[in-house]
Amino acid sequence: xxxxxxxxxxxxxxxxxxxxxxxxxxxxxxxxxxxxxxxxxxxxxxxxxxxxxxxxxxxxxxxxxxxxxxxxxxxxxxxxxxxxxxxxxxxxxxxxxxxxxxxxxxxxxxxxxxxxxxxxxxxxxxxxxxxxxxxxxxxxxxxxxxxxxxxxxxxxxxxxxxxxxxxxxxxxxxxxxxxxxxxxxxxxxxxxxxxxxxxxxxxxxxxxxxxxxxxxxxxxxxxxxxxxxxxxxxxxxxxxxxxxxxxxxxxxxxxxxxxxxxxxxxxxxxxxxxxxxxxxxxxxxxxxxxxxxxxxxxxxxxxxxxxxxxxxxxxxxxxxxxxxxxxxxxxxxxxxxxxxxxxxxxxxxxxxxxxxxxxxxxxxxxxxxxxxxxxxxxxxxxxxxxxxxxxxxxxxxxxxxxxxxxxxxxx
Amino acid sequence: xxxxxxxxxxxxxxxxxxxxxxxxxxxxxxxxxxxxxxxxxxxxxxxxxxxxxxxxxxxxxxxxxxxxxxxxxxxxxxxxxxxxxxxxxxxxxxxxxxxxxxxxxxxxxxxxxxxxxxxxxxxxxxxxxxxxxxxxxxxxxxxxxxxxxxxxxxxxxxxxxxxxxxxxxxxxxxxxxxxxxxxxxxxxxxxxxxxxxxxxxxxxxxxxxxxxxxxxxxxxxxxxxxxxxxxxxxxxxxxxxxxxxxxxxxxxx
Numbered sequence: 001x002x003x004x005x006x007x008x009x010x011x012x013x014x015x016x017x018x019x020x021x022x023x024x025x026x027x028x029x030x031x032x033x034x035x036x037x038x039x040x041x042x043x044x045x046x047x048x049x050x051x052x053x054x055x056x057x058x059x060x061x062x063x064x065x066x067x068x069x070x071x072x073x074x075x076x077x078x079x080x081x082x083x084x085x086x087x088x089x090x091x092x093x094x095x096x097x098x099x100x101x102x103x104x105x106x107x108x109x110x111x112x113x114x115x116x117x118x119x120x121x122x123x124x125x126x127x128x129x130x131x132x133x134x135x136x137x138x139x140x141x142x143x144x145x146x147x148x149x150x151x152x153x154x155x156x157x158x159x160x161x162x163x164x165x166x167x168x169x170x171x172x173x174x175x176x177x178x179x180x181x182x183x184x185x186x187x188x189x190x191x192x193x194x195x196x197x198x199x200x201x202x203x204x205x206x207x208x209x210x211x212x213x214x215x216x217x218x219x220x221x222x223x224x225x226x227x228x229x230x231x232x233x234x235x236x237x238x239x240x241x242x243x244x245x246x247x248x249x250x251x252x253x254x255x256x257x258x259x260x261x262x263x264x265x266x267x268x269x270x271x272x273x274x275x276x277x278x279x280x281x282x283x284x285x286x287x288x289x290x291x292x293x294x295x296x297x298x299x300x301x302x303x304x305x306x307x308x309x310x311x312x313x314x315x316x317x318x319x320x321x322x323x324x325x326x327x328x329x330x331x332x333x334x335x336x337x338x339x340x341x342x343x344x345x346x347x348x349x350x351x352x353x354x355x356x357x358x359x360x361x362x363x364x365x366x367x368x369x370x371x372x373x374x375x376x377x378x379x380x381x382x383x384x385x386x387x388x389x390x391x392x393x394x395x396x397x398x399x400x401x402x403x404x405x406x407x408x409x410x411x
Numbered sequence: 412x413x414x415x416x417x418x419x420x421x422x423x424x425x426x427x428x429x430x431x432x433x434x435x436x437x438x439x440x441x442x443x444x445x446x447x448x449x450x451x452x453x454x455x456x457x458x459x460x461x462x463x464x465x466x467x468x469x470x471x472x473x474x475x476x477x478x479x480x481x482x483x484x485x486x487x488x489x490x491x492x493x494x495x496x497x498x499x500x501x502x503x504x505x506x507x508x509x510x511x512x513x514x515x516x517x518x519x520x521x522x523x524x525x526x527x528x529x530x531x532x533x534x535x536x537x538x539x540x541x542x543x544x545x546x547x548x549x550x551x552x553x554x555x556x557x558x559x560x561x562x563x564x565x566x567x568x569x570x571x572x573x574x575x576x577x578x579x580x581x582x583x584x585x586x587x588x589x590x591x592x593x594x595x596x597x598x599x600x601x602x603x604x605x606x607x608x609x610x611x612x613x614x615x616x617x618x619x620x621x622x623x624x625x626x627x628x629x630x631x632x633x634x635x636x637x638x639x640x641x642x643x644x645x646x647x648x649x650x651x652x653x654x655x656x657x658x659x660x661x662x663x664x
Contacts, residue, residue, distance in 0.1 A: 360499045363461055366484040367493055368513050368560060375484075378512070382503025382539075 010116055014126035017117035024304070025247025025276040028218050030124055033159040033190045036078035040154070046075055046083045053152065053183065059241075060179025060212040061398060062150040069394075072147035074133040077154045079161060081131050090141030091174070092134065093149075096163055099134035106134070109165055113196035113224035113253075121192045121220040130161035132193070137172035137203070146175035146208075146395060153180075153217070156187035164195040168203035168231075175392060176205065180219075181212045188216040188244070197225035197233065201256065204232040208395055215242040215272055223248070229256030229285070236399060237265040239275070247276040249306060254281065254288035254316075261290045264386050266403060269301025269331065278306025278336070283316035283346075290317075295384055296324040298331030308338045311346035320350035325357065325383055412436055413458070413564055413602065418469035420450075420457040426467065427453045428627040435564070438599035440590050440616065442635045443606045445624035446647040451606045452496070454624070455566045458604070459493045460486045473564065492562025494553035496569055500541045506552060507536040513559035523559075530555035530585060546573030547582075554585040565589055565603045571612045583615025592617065610639040623650050 021027045043049060046064045049057075054064050063069050072086035072093035081095035092099070100106050116126055133149045153160050168174045182189060191213075199205050213219060225233050233252055252261040263279035281290040296303045309318035324333035337350040357379050365375035384403050418431040428450040435441050443451045457464040458471060460483045470479045478486055510523050527533045530551040541549060550570055557565060570586060571579055586592075591599040605612060613635060621635030623642075630650065631638070642650060 358499060361501045363483055364495065364499050364501065365504075365509075365512065366482070367459060367461075367487055367495075368509065368556060369484060369487040369515060370512055371484050372482075374512075378504055378508065379501060382501055382508075385503035 010111060010126055013116045014123040017123040018120055018127065020117065020119045020123070022119040022121065022220070022247060024249060024306075025220070026245055026274065028190060028220070028245070030120065030159060030190065033157055033188075035128055036155045036158040036160065038078065038155055040077045040080045040082050042081075043075070043083045046073060056181040056183065056212065057150045057152065057179060060150065060181045061177050061208070061210040062148050062179040069145060070148050071143045071145040072135070074135070074147070074149040075152065076131065076133070076150070076162065077152045078158060079129050079131055084133070086147070088143055088145070090138040090172075091143055091147065092136040092138070093147055094134050096132045096134045096165055099165070106165070109167065109196065109198060110163075111196075113198065113226050114194050114222050118222055122194055122222050124159070125161045125163050125192055125194050128159075128161050130163050132162040132164040134165050135174065135176060136167040137169060137174040139169040140171045141169075142173035143175055146177045149176065149178045151178070151180045151191065151193065153182040153189045153191060156184050156189060159190040159192065162191070162193040164193065166195065166197045166205070166207075168199045168205045170200045171202045172200075173204045174206075175395060176207045177395070177398070178207070178209045179212065180209075182214045182217055185214050186216055187214070188218070191217065191219045193221045193223075195221065195223040197223070199225065199227045199231040199233050201228045202230045203228075204234075206234040206236070206392070206395065208236040208399060209238070211237075211239045211243065211246075212241050213243040216244050218244050219246040219248070221248040221250070223250035225250070225252040225261070227252060227254050227256060227259035227261060230258045231256060232260045234262045235264070235279070237263075237277075238399065238403060239265075239267050240403065242270050242273050243275075244272065245274045249278045249280055251280040251282065252290070254283050254290065255285055256288075257285045258287045258289070259285060260288070263292045263294075265294045266384055266386065267294065267296045267303055267305065269296070269298045269303045271300035271330070273301035275301065276304040276306070278304075278308065280306075280308040281310070281318060283309065283311045283318055284313055286313045286315055288313065288316045290319070292318075292320045293386055294322050295386060296322075296333050296335075297327060297380070297383070298324070298333055299327045300331045302332045304334045304336065306336045306338070307350065309340070309348050309350075311341040311343070311348050314343065314345040317347045318349075322350070322352040323383070324354035325380070326355065327357070327380070412472075412474065413604070414472040415458070416470050416472070418454075418457065418471065419467045420453055421465050421467050422453065422463055426627070428457070429468075430628050431469070433622070433629070435602045435604060437563075437602055438596040439620065440603040440605065440618040441620040441622065442613065442618040443604065443622050443624055444610065444635075444638060444642060445608075446651070447608070449624040450627040451624050452568055455493065455568055455604065455606060458566060459483060459491060487560070487562075490563035491566065492557045492560045492564070493566040494550070494557060494568060494570060496572070498541050498549060498553065500539065502539050502542065504540050505537055506532065506540050509540050509556055510536075510559045513556045518559065526555050526558055529558070529588075531581060547575060547578035550574055550578070550582055551585065554582065554589065557589055558585065563601055565601065567603065567605045569606050569608055571607065571609065579611065579615065583612065586612075586616050590616070610642065613639055625651050
C-alpha cells in the first residue's frame with residue numbers, strides 16, 4: 001500500500017508494538033514465515049483463473065463463473081490484488097492501494113477502527129507489504145447481489161498481510177461474502193487480516209465469511225466495526241474446515257442510537273485444530289441492540305468460544321448464546337460468555353451450554369425408526385441450523401449449502 | 412400379536428417390574444391401570460427397547476419374532492411406535508423434520524400438511540420439536556408423528572394427562588384413527604397398549620382388556636370398564652389390598 005498516504009506516526013506506533021503478543025491465542029513467531037515474493041498478473045476476466053484455484057475459491061463461497069450472481073468481486077493472491085470489479089452503480093470495489101490513490105479522504109479511515117498497536121499482528125500489517133479490499137456503497141445505494149472478496153494464499157510458508165476497509169454510507173445497503181482459501185492442502189502459512197467497517201447512519205451491512213484453510217495455517221484476523229445511528233451490522237462466520245490455529249475476537253461498537261449488531265458463528269474443530277474465537281459488542285448509545293450466537297463442535301480439537309457484551313448507555317439490550325457440542329471422545333470446548341454493565345436500565349443476558357449429544361434425544365429419534373447414525377446426524381444438523389434474521393434469502397441458501405457440504409466431513 | 416412372557420426389567424441395576432405376562436392379539440387395544448410408581452412406564456419403555464431398561468428375565472415376541480434383544484430403531488422399523496409422555500426438545504430439528512422422518516419417504520409435503528391439519532398443529536410444523544409446546548400440544552404432536560409412522564403396535568403413555576377437555580376429544584379422535592377403531596376388529600392390523608392413571612381416556616377410546624399394575628407386576632386382568640368403576644369408587648388402595656389378599660390366598664394354597 002502507498003505508505004506516503006499513511007503518516008509517520010503510524011509507523012512509529014506499529015514499531016513500538018512489533019513484539020506485543022495478542023491477549024488471546026497462541027503466540028506466533030511471525031519470523032517463521034517469509035514475506036511473499038511473487039507478484040501475480042492482473043486478471044481482467046476472473047473466470048479464466050486456473051480451474052483448481054477457482055475450485056478452492058468456490059469452496060469458500062466465491063463464484064467466478066457466473067458474474068450475474070455478484071455485484072462486485074475482489075481477488076487477492078498473497079499480497080497481490082489480481083482482480084477487482086464492480087457491476088452495480090453506486091458500489092466501489094477495488095484494492096485499498098488504488099482506493100487511497102482515488103480518495104484523498106480515505107487515510108482518515110485507516111486504523112480508525114482497529115488500533116494499529118493492538119498487537120504484533122496489526123503492527124506487522126502496517127510495517128510490511130500489504131493490500132486488501134476497499135468496498136463502499138454510496139449514500140442511499142442498495143445492493144441486491146452480494147459483493148464477494150477472496151483472499152487466497154498461494155505461496156507456502158508465507159505471511160499474507162491484508163488490510164480491508166468497508167464503508168457503507170448513509171442509508172446504503174451492502175452484502176459482502178468473503179472467502180479465504182489456500183492453494184496448498186497441507187503447507188504452513190500465516191494470514192493476518194485487518195478489517196475496518198464503517199456503517200453510517202441508517203446503513204445495513206451483512207458480512208458472511210467462510211474459511212477454507214488447510215490444517216497447517218495460522219490465522220489472525222483483526223476486525224472492528226463502527227455502527228452509527230440506526231445502522232445494522234450482521235456478521236456470519238462459518239469455519240467447517242481444518243486450520244492449525246485461529247484466534248480472533250471481532251468487535252463491534254454501536255456508537256449511534258438504535259444501532260444493531262448480530263454475530264452468528266459456526267465453528268468446528270477436528271484433531272490438531274486450535275480455535276480461540278469470540279465476538280464482542282460495545283453498546284455505547286441509547287437503545288443499541290445486539291445478539292451474539294455461536295455454535296461450536298469439536299471432533300478432537302480445542303475451542304475457546306468467547307463472547308462479550310458491554311452496556312454503556314441506557315436502554316440497551318444484548319443477548320449472548322453460546323452452545324458447544326463435543327462429538328467423539330476427545331476435544332475441548334471452553335465457553336466464556338461475559339457481560340458488563342455499569343448503569344441501570346440495561347438488559348444483558350447470556351446462555352451457554354457445552355456437552356455431548358443427549359442420549360435421550362438420539363433415542364427419541366430412534367423410536368421413530370431412524371438408525372443411531374441418522375439420529376445423530378439429524379441432531380448435529382439441527383445444532384448447526386442457525387436461523388439468521390435479516391439475511392437475504394440467496395445468502396441464506398448459500399450459507400446453508402456451505403454448512404451442508406461440510407456436514408458430511410463432520411459425520 | 413404381542414406376547415410378553417415372564418418379563419422382568421431392571422433400571423440401573425434395580426429390579427422395577429417382574430413376572431409380567433401379557434398377550435395382545437392383532438386388532439385389540441389393552442389398558443394398563445395402576446398407581447404412580449407401579450412400573451407401567453417401565454413396561455412400555457422395555458417393550459420399545461430403550462437401553463436403560465434391561466430385560467433380566469423373560470421375553471418379548473412381536474409378530475412371531477423374538478425382539479427381546481433388538482435395538483429401539485429396529486423395533487420401530489418392525490412396527491412398534493410409542494408416544495412419549497415427556498419427549499425431549501431437539502433444537503434445530505423441526506416438527507416437520509420429525510413427521511417427515513416418521514413417513515420414511517411414504518408421503519410428501521402434502522401428506523405432512525394433512526396430518527398437521529388433523530392434529531391441529533399447522534402452526535407448529537416449522538418450530539423446533541417440543542420447544543415451548545404445551546401439554547396438549549405435545550400429546551397431539553406425538554400422535555401426529557405416530558400417524559405418520561403407522562405402527563402396528565402403538566404404545567401410549569398417559570395420552571390424557573395434562574390435557575383439557577377440548578383437547579381430549581381431539582386426542583381420542585387421533586387415537587381411534589391410529590388404532591383403526593372404525594374397522595371391524597378382524598380387519599384391523601393395529602393393536603394398542605395404553606397407560607392411564609385416571610382412566611378418562613376410556614370415555615373416548617374403547618379397549619377390550621385391562622390390567623392393574625402394582626408393585627412392578629400385574630395384579631389383576633379383566634374388563635377395563637369394570638376395573639375403572641372399581642378404581643374410581645374405591646381407589647387404588649382397594650386394588651392393592653385385593654391384590655395382596657389374593658397373593659396371601661395363593662401363598663396359603
